[in-house]
Each structure stands twice: as C-alpha cells, then as structure tokens.
Amino acid sequence: MHKGKGMKFVGDSRIQDKGQRNTIPKDYSEYPGRTEAFWPNFLLKEWLVGAVFLIGFLCLVAVAPSPLEQQADPNNSAYIPLPDWYFLFLYELLKFEFASADYVVIGTVGIPGLAFGALLLAPFLDRGPGRRPSQRPIANGMMLMGVIATVWLTYVSVTAVDWEQREQYSIANATEHEVDTEHPGYEAYSNNCMSCHGENMGGNAGMGPSLLESQMNVDAVKDIARNGIGDMPANQFEGSDEELENLANFIVDNRPSSDGEGEGNGEGSSEGSSEGENSDSES
Amino acid sequence: MLQKLYDWVDERLDITPIWRDIADHEVPEHVNPAHHFSAFVYCFGGLTFFVTVIQVLSGMFLTMYYVPDIENAFASVEYLQSQVAHGQIVRGMHHWGASVVIVMIFLHTLRVFFQGAYKKPRELNWVVGVLLFFVMFGLGFTGYLLPWDNKAFFATQVGLEIAESVPVIGTDIKTLLAGDPEIVGAQTLTRFFAIHVFFLPAALFGLMAAHFIMIRRQGISGPL
Numbered sequence: 427m428h429k430g431k432g433m434k435f436v437g438d439s440r441i442q443d444k445g446q447r448n449t450i451p452k453d454y455s456e457y458p459g460r461t462e463a464f465w466p467n468f469l470l471k472e473w474l475v476g477a478v479f480l481i482g483f484l485c486l487v488a489v490a491p492s493p494l495e496q497q498a499d500p501n502n503s504a505y506i507p508l509p510d511w512y513f514l515f516l517y518e519l520l521k522f523e524f525a526s527a528d529y530v531v532i533g534t535v536g537i538p539g540l541a542f543g544a545l546l547l548a549p550f551l552d553r554g555p556g557r558r559p560s561q562r563p564i565a566n567g568m569m570l571m572g573v574i575a576t577v578w579l580t581y582v583s584v585t586a587v588d589w590e591q592r593e594q595y596s597i598a599n600a601t602e603h604e605v606d607t608e609h610p611g612y613e614a615y616s617n618n619c620m621s622c623h624g625e626n627m628g629g630n631a632g633m634g635p636s637l638l639e640s641q642m643n644v645d646a647v648k649d650i651a652r653n654g655i656g657d658m659p660a661n662q663f664e665g666s667d668e669e670l671e672n673l674a675n676f677i678v679d680n681r682p683s684s685d686g687e688g689e690g691n692g693e694g695s696s697e698g699s700s701e702g703e704n705s706d707s708e709s
Numbered sequence: 710m711l712q713k714l715y716d717w718v719d720e721r722l723d724i725t726p727i728w729r730d731i732a733d734h735e736v737p738e739h740v741n742p743a744h745h746f747s748a749f750v751y752c753f754g755g756l757t758f759f760v761t762v763i764q765v766l767s768g769m770f771l772t773m774y775y776v777p778d779i780e781n782a783f784a785s786v787e788y789l790q791s792q793v794a795h796g797q798i799v800r801g802m803h804h805w806g807a808s809v810v811i812v813m814i815f816l817h818t819l820r821v822f823f824q825g826a827y828k829k830p831r832e833l834n835w836v837v838g839v840l841l842f843f844v845m846f847g848l849g850f851t852g853y854l855l856p857w858d859n860k861a862f863f864a865t866q867v868g869l870e871i872a873e874s875v876p877v878i879g880t881d882i883k884t885l886l887a888g889d890p891e892i893v894g895a896q897t898l899t900r901f902f903a904i905h906v907f908f909l910p911a912a913l914f915g916l917m918a919a920h921f922i923m924i925r926r927q928g929i930s931g932p933l
Contacts, residue, residue: 458737458738459737459738459739460738460741460744461735461736461737461738462735462736462738462741462743463733463735463736464732464733464734464735464736465732465733468736468741469732471743472755475742475752476755476756476759479756479759480759483760483763483802483805483806483809484798484802486805487798487801487802487805488798488801490801490805491790491797491801492790492797492800492801492803492804492805493804493860494786494787494790494856494858495858495859495860495861496858496859497783497857497858497859498779498783498857498858498859498861498862499859499862500862500893500894502859505859505863506863507860507863507864507866507867508860508863508864509853509864509867509868510807510808510849510853510864511808512808512811512846512849513846513849513850513864513868516871517867520871530874531874531875531876534871534874534875535874535875535876542839542843545818545839545842546836546839546840547836548822548827548835548839549827549828549829549831549832549835549836550832552825552828555828555829556825557824557825557826557828557930557933558825558933559823559825561825562825565822566823569819569822569823573819595859595860597787597858
C-alpha cells in the first residue's frame with residue numbers, strides 16, 4: 427500500500443484516489459514579474475513590518491492609558507452623552523434639521539441605510555469592466571463624496587465637544603461628595619428634602635435638581651423651602667423657624683464650593699448642570 | 710525528530726496539501742513593497758487581520774477579570790486598570806486596538822474600492838468584506854457598554870434610541886438588544902456581553918474564513 431505524502435482518498439476513506447490529480451502549484455518561474463515566495467521569504471519581511479507596527483501601537487498604549495469614567499449613574503441628568511469617535515459622523519448627522527425630530531428616521535435609517543447599502547452592493551451597482559479610477563467616475567465620485575462627508579461630519583462633531591469639560595467625567599476626577607451627618611440641620615434635610623434632592627444633595631433625576639452647584643445664600647434657601655420654586659411646590663418644609671435656619675445653613679455649608687468644608691475642587695461650580703440650576707432660579 | 714513526527718501525522722492525515730494551500734503561494738510583484746514602495750497600500754488588509762488577532766487575544770485575557778453584571782462590572786474594570794499587573798496595558802491594547810482596527814479596515818476598504826478590485830469575479834468577497842466592516846462596528850458598539858461607566862451607559866442609551874427609531878420593528882430591535890423596551894440595565898449589560906463575546910466573534914470568524922478562502926481561490930487582483 428502506498429504510504430506517506432501525497433496519499434489521496436476519494437469520498438470513502440477505504441478507497442484510494444488513483445487519479446493523477448495535480449496538487450503541486452505552478453512553478454514560481456511561470457508567474458510574470460518579480461514574484462516572491464510567500465513562505466518564508468515574504469512572510470519574513472511582513473513580520474518585520476508587523477513588528478514595527480506593534481512597537482508603534484504599544485507606544486500609543488503606554489502613552490495614553492485607556493480612559494475610564496465614573497460608574498454609570500442613570501440618574502445623572504447633567505451628563506452629555508458622546509459616542510466613540512467612529513460613530514460621531516452618524517451622531518452629527520442627527521443634528522441636521524432634515525434628519526432630526528419628526529424626520530429622525532431619515533437620519534438614523536434613511537441616509538446611513540442608503541450609504542451603507544450602496545457600499546455593500548457596490549459591485550452590482552458599478553458593473554462596468556474597467557477597473558481604473560478614470561473609467562468609473564460616478565462610482566469614484568460617490569465614494570469620494572461619502573468619504574469627505576464622513577470625515578467632515580466627524581471633524582465638526584469633534585470640534586463641537588468641550589473636551590476639557592469632559593475631563594471631569596473621568597474616574598480620576600471623581601468627587602465623592604458626602605454631607606456632614608453630624609450637622610444640626612441634617613435631620614431636617616433627611617426628613618424634608620432628601621427624597622427629592624438625594625442622599626448627598628446630588629439630586630434625583632426627574633425629582634429634584636442637585637443642590638451642590640447652587641450659589642444661593644441662606645435666605646434664598648429658606649424662602650424656597652417655604653414657598654417653593656419652579657416645579658417645587660410650596661411648604662415642602664414644615665417645621666419651626668429654628669429648624670429652617672439649621673436646614674438652610676446645612677445646605678449652604680455642605681456645598682463643595684463652600685469655604686467651610688474645603689472638600690470642593692473648584693470644578694463643581696463649572697459643571698453643565700449649574701446652568702440649569704441658575705436659569706431655574708432666575709425664572 | 711520533528712520531521713518524524715510530521716511524517717507520522719502526514720501519513721495518516723495527508724496534511725501537506727493543506728499546508729500548501731495556506732502558505733505555499735506566490736506574492737506578485739505589484740503588491741510587494743520591496744519592489745514598489747507604493748504597494749504599501751496592500752498592507753492595510755494584513756494589518757487589519759493583525760490588529761484583529763491582538764483584539765482577540767487581549768479580549769480573552771480581559772474576560773479573566775471582567776464580571777458582566779451591573780454591580781461589579783465597573784469595579785472589575787477599575788480593579789483591572791489600577792491593581793492587576795499589566796492590566797492597564799492589556800485593556801489599553803483592547804481599547805486602542807478597537808480604534809486602530811476601524812482605521813485599518815477603512816483604509817483597506819478605500820484601497821479595494823478605488824482600485825476597482827471588487828469587480829468580477831471578486832464581487833462576493835467585497836460583500837463579505839463590507840459585512841466584516843459592519844461586524845466590526847457592532848463589536849465597537851457592544852464593547853463600549855461593558856465598562857459600565859457614564860460614557861458607556863449614556864452612549865448606549867443614545868444608540869438604542871437610534872435602533873428604536875427604525876420603522877415598524879424598532880421597538881423589537883431595542884428589546885432584543887437591551888432585554889427590555891424601556892430599561893437600560895442589568896439585562897442590557899449581559900446581552901451586550903453575550904453579543905460582544907460570543908455572537909459577533911462567531912460571525913467575525915466565519916466571515917474572515919470566507920474572506921481568506923476566497924482570496925486564496927481567486928488570487929489577488931492584478932495591477933491596474
């Protein structure tokens with residue numbers, strides 16, 4: 427029985443294929459031009475390119491540690507969402523009037539669907555025999571427009587982002603704000619305000635805003651606790667004037683920007699939500 | 710010794726032709742940067758594969774520490790990032806690799822497109838390649854949620870709203886991805902983890918195999 431390299435079977439392994447099937451590839455000299463064997467000659471050079479690429483890649487990894495933001499908090503109403511950079515062009519598209527609100531389907535499904543559908547079916551849309559770019563101006567023109575639009579939308583989206591402001595979302599800048607539970611006004615806060623404004627005055631989405639960035643003084647806080655403001659109804663606080671005084675002092679003292687505690691890092695006051703808070707108080 | 714071992718296996722399995730199919734072929738002059746420097750544009754496909762290998766390996770090591778549940782996901786990533794030896798490097802490779810692979814696959818797509826290399830008989834390989842591009846986008850989108858930080862959570866919420874805006878089946882798509890038509894939470898994280906680690910990589914490997922088999926069958930397209 428024939429053994430070793432080149433042994434062939436037909437479908438049933440008990441029967442050997444006796445046919446002279448030519449499994450040996452064409453000799454390299456039969457190819458046109460200066461060809462090179464993939465194994466091992468070309469692969470050795472390719473390995474070098476790969477190694478250089480890997481070094482560059484690892485330098486990037488070493489220089490720029492991958493970012494991590496603070497733990498997901500579904501109640502954080504101040505957070506401005508931002509997708510990864512390679513989705514920004516789709517995200518930016520939704521800001522156009524013709525692709526948002528009532529027409530959002532055009533921005534989410536219509537335009538991307540057409541563009542990526544055309545990309546997927548490119549060989550069946552561009553059926554001419556010519557391969558040179560000059561022989562297929564329409565296909566190349568469409569592709570160029572698509573590429574330019576993608577790059578431009580990404581660019582516009584990136585420049586619109588306030589990257590310095592986003593820095594504060596990073597885990598490195600997490601401020602673990604905790605209120606002083608020994609404060610004489612804490613009991614009044616926990617009984618009257620905590621259900622809406624949160625355990626640590628950080629607010630509750632849909633219930634009450636954060637009190638941490640507000641700039642109000644003691645008297646303003648007292649007035650709001652009695653008379654309400656905006657969506658907040660009056661008489662949320664029901665207690666003696668002394669308790670009210672303590673409560674207002676508690677809220678003012680426990681803000682990160684207050685001088686007393688020294689917990690603040692100064693960044694809290696520039697946070698996005700402070701705008702909402704201020705406009706609330708002005709209205 | 711090695712030769713004997715090879716012969717022993719070859720005698721039983723006839724592996725030489727398999728090996729030849731994979732490695733023993735000619736590299737034409739026009740794609741070889743050693744002869745024409747401009748041929749570096751042919752590297753992007755190989756580099757895409759290279760970064761994909763990095764992604765697979767670094768991802769496998771990440772799952773040794775990562776916990777796909779909303780209580781512990783963030784803590785496990787933070788622990789990996791700050792406590793585990795070289796954890797920052799491994800996560801960094803996976804994080805930046807995701808961006809680099811998109812760049813490489815984009816450049817590879819442009820090269821193939823502008824050279825008209827998708828023309829007959831290579832139409833099917835182009836379609837498979839674009840599907841690979843979609844799978845990569847899907848991997849990027851699902852992988853983004855897994856650290857369970859604010860960026861992940863809110864970007865996913867926006868992404869799911871976009872999925873919901875699809876006419877007729879929008880809500881069903883969102884429910885399939887997020888586990889609930891309204892809530893982005895515990896179910897969403899486990900589903901995205903499953904999609905990112907099992908479903909999409911399975912699709913990726915199948916499509917990649919098809920992509921490479923077709924290239925070996927048809928050879929690389931000739932010079933312009």
